[in-house]
Amino acid sequence: xxxxxxxxxxxxxxxxxxxxxxxxxxxxxxxxxxxxxxxxxxxxxxxxxxxxxxxxxxxxxxxxxxxxxxxxxxxxxxxxxxxxxxxxxxxxxxxxxxxxxxxxxxxxxxxxxxxxxxxxxxxxxxxxxxxxxxxxxxxxxxxxxxxxxxxxxxxxxxxxxxxx
Amino acid sequence: xxxxxxxxxxxxxxxxxxxxxxxxxxxxxxxxxxxxxxxxxxxxxxxxxxxxxxxxxxxxxxxxxxxxxxxxxxxxxxxxxxxxxxxxxxxxxxxxxxxxxxxxxxxxxxxxxxxxxxxxxxxxxxxxxxxxxxxxxxxxxxxxxxxxxxxxxxxxxxxxxxxx
Numbered sequence: 102x103x104x105x106x107x108x109x110x111x112x113x114x115x116x117x118x119x120x121x122x123x124x125x126x127x128x129x130x131x132x133x134x135x136x137x138x139x140x141x142x143x144x145x146x147x148x149x150x151x152x153x154x155x156x157x158x159x160x161x162x163x164x165x166x167x168x169x170x171x172x173x174x175x176x177x178x179x180x181x182x183x184x185x186x187x188x189x190x191x192x193x194x195x196x197x198x199x200x201x202x203x204x205x206x207x208x209x210x211x212x213x214x215x216x217x218x219x220x221x222x223x224x225x226x227x228x229x230x231x232x233x234x235x236x237x238x239x240x241x242x243x244x245x246x247x248x249x250x251x252x253x254x255x256x257x258x259x260x261x262x263x264x265x
Numbered sequence: 266x267x268x269x270x271x272x273x274x275x276x277x278x279x280x281x282x283x284x285x286x287x288x289x290x291x292x293x294x295x296x297x298x299x300x301x302x303x304x305x306x307x308x309x310x311x312x313x314x315x316x317x318x319x320x321x322x323x324x325x326x327x328x329x330x331x332x333x334x335x336x337x338x339x340x341x342x343x344x345x346x347x348x349x350x351x352x353x354x355x356x357x358x359x360x361x362x363x364x365x366x367x368x369x370x371x372x373x374x375x376x377x378x379x380x381x382x383x384x385x386x387x388x389x390x391x392x393x394x395x396x397x398x399x400x401x402x403x404x405x406x407x408x409x410x411x412x413x414x415x416x417x418x419x420x421x422x423x424x425x426x427x428x429x
Contacts (some may be wrong), residue, residue, distance in 0.1 A: 119322045127324025135320040137331030156299040157364075159284045160291025164355055165352045168303030168341040188338075188352050198320075201306075252387055 102190045103263060108203035108225065109212030118212060118232065118252060119200045125256050126196050126263065134194040137184060138201030196263060210255065213237075229262075230255055266354045267427060272367035272389065274358060280388030282396065283364045289420050290427065295359040301351060304364030318381075358394060360427060374419065393426075394419055 106236045107119045112218060119135060121220040124135045139167070153175055156164035176184075182205055189197045199207065206226045213219060213233040221241065230245040232252055239246040271283045283299060290297045293427035317339055329338045340348075346369055351359045363371065363401040370390045377383060386395060386406065394409040395401070396416055403410040411419040 117318065119338060120319050123320055123323040123325050133325050134323040134327035134329070134330065135317070137320070138316065139330050152297070153301065155280065155302070156287055159287040161287050161297050161299040161362070163298035163353065163358065165298070165300040165349070165353075166303050167300065167344055170340050172338045172344050172349060174336045174338070178336050180331055180336050184331070184356065185331060185336060187355060189327065189329075189352060191355055194349065198325070200268065204336050205326065250329065264283040 102186075102194050104186060104199060104207040105229075106199045106202060106205065106207045106209035106261070107212070108201065108209050110214060110218055113212035113214040113218070114232070114249070114252070115200050115212055118210065118237070118255075119198050121252065122134060122200055122259060123257055125260055128196075129260060129264065131195040131263065132193055133196050133198060134189050134192070135198045135200065136189065136202075137199070157161045230258070232233075266350075266361060268372045269362045269393075269423065270352060270363045270366060270369065270373035270375050272365065273380060273385070274382055275376060277376035277382070278396070278416070279364050279376055282344070282374065282419075283362050285416065286420055286423060287362055288363075289361055289424055293424060293428065295427065296357055297360050297362060298353050298356070298358040299362045299364065300366075301357070301363070310423065345371050349428070371421040374423075388427040 107115050109115050123133050123135055142143060144170060153166050157175060157177060162177050163174055165172060182202055186197060187202055195197045208229050211221055211225060211228055211231045211244050213231060213235060216235050222228065228244045232249060232255055233248045234249045237246050245258065266357045271279045271374060273279050287297050287299055314423045317330050321339060326341050327338055329336060346366055350361060367389055372391050372393050373389060375385055375389060375392055375395045377395055377399060380399050386392065392408045394411060396413060396419055398413045401410050
């Protein structure tokens with residue numbers, strides 16, 4: 102399984118990029134899956150299954166509830182990204198598109214919206230490309246530089262990358 | 266990984282039984298996890314992560330969102346129990362307590378609340394014990410019969426079973 106991260110601050114276009122990339126990869130016939138980090142801490146909206154909470158309190162280290170196409174898994178103490186990627190791998194994922202989790206070391210695209218965000222390019226590891234609104238001199242960076250208007254070109258490049 | 270199902274109709278005491286069993290197994294040092302079916306169809310309360318829905322529509326066969334201790338995985342078209350049990354196994358579960366999914370063939374405890382529910386004992390497979398409010402003649406059944414008041418005895422028997 103290949104893993105590609107789409108990272109950047111809020112409103113930098115991560116979800117749009119992830120959506121376009123998923124669409125392009127699925128159209129190529131890859132089994133694509135996605136994982137995103139729920140912003141601002143806290144649990145995703147509305148998980149209040151009291152029976153699951155009871156299972157947890159009774160001592161279950163994982164308590165799950167499934168209804169139709171959704172499976173909610175509560176882990177104690179919490180989830181590690183590596184546990185989650187292992188689940189995706191087991192499910193037969195070819196390419197996992199991860200939105201967020203920017204401190205992790207998988208290959209990543211960084212989206213830059215403002216000059217103030219440029220420090221990310223120094224701090225994050227394993228950057229393969231950046232999509233930027235501020236103008237950058239590509240020669241200054243050891244990865245590909247795309248402007249915001251070139252997002253589709255970045256996706257074409259990624260498609261070629263994954264097709265080898 | 267061992268799997269034990271706790272089955273029966275609504276209000277037959279499944280959650281109480283699951284909770285007591287989880288507690289007893291965890292106290293013995295087992296890594297216990299639980300999975301329950303969300304009753305009445307529909308998705309568990311409140312999953313309305315629109316970005317995940319966008320990932321799904323774009324073609325992701327699994328789209329997940331994680332916040333703190335909770336991971337919500339949406340599968341297209343839906344989840345099979347075997348996919349879910351494989352996840353629990355991979356996470357290092359010793360014993361998985363499954364509440365519901367009564368048509369599946371794992372070893373199961375059946376809870377009987379009313380005479381009208383007794384047909385379950387003929388229809389379900391792999392029953393190891395029944396906990397019943399109506400009085401049953403144990404000699405008529407090829408599995409252990411406990412009265413509602415003997416739930417704790419049933420749990421002791423299960424503990425002994427898993428400890429071998």
